[in-house]
Amino acid sequence: MxxxxxxxxxxxxxxxxxxxxxxxxxxxxxxxxxxxxxxxxxxxxxxxxxxxxxxxxxxxxxxxxxxxxxxxxxxxxxxxxxxxxxxxxVTHSRIKKNNDQLIIDFKSKLKEELVIRxxxxxxxxxxxxxxxxxxxxxxxxxxxxxxxxxxxxxxxxxxxxxxxxxxxxxxxxxxxxxxxxxxxxxxxxxxxxxxxxxxxxxxxxxxxxxxxxxxxxxxxxxxxxxxxxxxxxxxxxxxxxxxxxxxxxxxxxxxxxxxxxxxxxxxxxxxxxxxxxxxxxSDDKGLIIPPKIAPVQIVIIPIYNNEEKNNSFIEIIVKKLISTLNTNNLRIKYDNRKIFSPGWKFNEYEVKGVPIRIVIGKNEIKEKKIEIFRRDTCKKIYYSLDNNDNLIKFIMDLLNDIQKNIYKKALNRTKQSIVKIDCFKKFKDHINNFGGFILSHWDGTSDTGKIIQKKTEATIRCIPFDYGKEEGKCIYSGKYSPQRVIFSKSY
Structure with missing residues (x-):
């Protein structure tokens, strides 16, 4: 958590x-x-x-x-x-022991100092x-x-x-x-x-x-x-x-x-x-990792009980699942540790951002289905084990959908955070209250850039390629500007 x-x-x-x-x-x-x-x-x-x-x-x-x-x-x-x-x-090549302490051996001073790249x-x-x-x-x-x-x-x-x-x-x-x-x-x-x-x-x-x-x-x-x-x-x-x-x-x-x-x-x-x-x-539950780069793309969590028969069925189903999914070289983890509760594991893998969680327990065996949880939306899907032949296609389609959905969400947030502003007062208010990318004019001088940074903490991130030429007046000095630049607070 x-x-x-x-x-x-x-x-x-x-x-x-x-x-x-x-x-x-x-x-x-x-x-x-x-x-x-x-x-x-x-x-x-x-x-x-x-x-x-x-x-x-x-x-x-x-x-x-x-x-x-x-x-x-x-x-x-x-x-x-x-x-x-x-x-x-680096100035010296050796250290030596002196009265139980390690000190620089000054006799080992290099003829020329070396910079660590x-x-x-x-x-x-x-x-x-x-x-x-x-x-x-x-x-x-x-x-x-x-x-x-x-x-x-x-x-x-x-x-x-x-x-x-x-x-x-x-x-x-x-x-x-x-x-x-x-x-x-x-x-x-x-x-x-x-x-x-x-x-x-x-x-x-x-x-x-x-x-x-x-x-x-x-x-x-x-x-x-x-x-x-x-x-x-x-x-x-x-x-x-x-x-x-x-x-x-x-x-x-x-x-x-x-x-x-x-x-x-x-x-x-x-x-x-x-x-x-x-x-x-990421969200308030932890990491969200796109499937293409996730160290673990799918985690399988069994829910054991006191009935050995059910537990044996779970192991059989899991082995079939892993065998099916491994045909596409997916990065799968089977977490059958009994020292942790299922709830503890659910939280662990949500924090780690694993894209898909599959759960199999007594109820899933009874109803011939598996519970599939997608990390990006935190929604559960139930998939019938009778349809095992199509499982790999379903999982691959789901991973692709998760990948696309994560990008779409980030893209929409970015697009909504790009605004054009031509008034310096509005510029300051917006950068302090909302942040984001602000498209404004700049007169091309370092001095103006420094003043804007001092007054707002915003810097010119780049002169963008994709917003075309649009002549105007500098947001601060009022001098001529050939095109808008991207301002933002930054890391």
């Missing part, structure tokens, strides 16, 4: 769901989390499905070291200046320098699954942690146009993955110049709206231009026999996806 309610204490509700569902917990070091088995199995499924899509699109996996020499990390100045405040640095552009481009000589060596389409460390002042499980798991793509191209096509294609891959697997609708757009990834020419993003009306940046792609190839002197001989700098991109999504999943779909 979840004690906190979304409409009363959203933050505590979120944390309680994570703890009671067994997803994760903070470790003994501030900002670092332990991803527990249930949470990690969810991440593994997300990783597996996205990995297939990236490989199908022509990308290959690779792995680069966790540690980057300071001299290499420092080469792209904008990039270095931005990340330097949050870097963890906050992101891998620098070490990758230092390597690309050795790999790229000609247009024949391009494009390079690589993806890395790993972790990164960025010291965070304010932490929140999955959403903002000092260490996180992620994938980071790094590509090299022979032309500007090819690189821009790459970042837009990846943005579409992310968008479709979030829709098709995680049932999360997003808005695609480009970041304003003051919020783009440092070291890039442009940053493209996808923003998702959480149930509390705040936005979550859930994925980004970066057109790096020639910034890193110039910093690392990576040139190639083009089709015309001339030397040119390589064009590049980088992009990534992280375990923040799980935080977005929780805040997009």
């Amino acid at each position: 979840i004690n906190n309610k979304r409409n009363k204490n959203y933050s505590e509700w979120y944390n309680e769901i994570i703890h009671k569902s067994g997803l994760a917990e903070f470790s003994g070091i501030r900002g670092f989390m332990v991803i527990k088995p249930y949470g990690y199995s969810l991440w593994e499924i997300i990783k597996c499905e996205l990995d297939k899509i990236l490989k199908e699109s022509g990308h290959q996996n690779i792995y680069f070291p966790l540690l980057i020499s300071k001299s290499i990390f420092s080469k792209e100045k904008k990039h270095t200046n931005f990340f330097s405040d949050g870097c963890a640095v 906050p992101t891998s552009e620098s070490i990758i481009w230092n390597t690309y320098k050795k790999w790229i000589q000609s247009y024949k060596d391009l494009p390079i389409l690589l993806n890395q699954w790993g972790n990164a460390i960025r010291w965070e002042m304010r932490t929140k499980l999955f959403i903002r942690t000092s260490e996180f798991l992620w994938q980071e793509g790094h590509t090299a191209h022979s032309s500007k146009n090819e690189a821009i096509i790459e970042v837009k294609n990846i943005l579409n891959i992310y968008t479709n993955f979030l829709k098709d697997f995680m049932a999360i609708p997003v808005i695609k757009g480009i970041k304003p110049y003051m919020d783009q990834f440092h070291g890039s020419e442009n940053t493209y993003c996808i923003e998702a709206l959480m149930q509390d009306g705040k936005s979550l940046q859930i994925g980004t792609t970066h057109f790096l231009g020639q910034n890193f190839s110039k910093a690392f002197h990576v040139k190639f001989t083009n089709h015309n026999g001339k030397k040119d700098y390589v064009w590049s991109t980088s992009w990534g999504m992280s375990t923040r996806l799980i935080g977005g999943l929780i805040m997009s779909h």
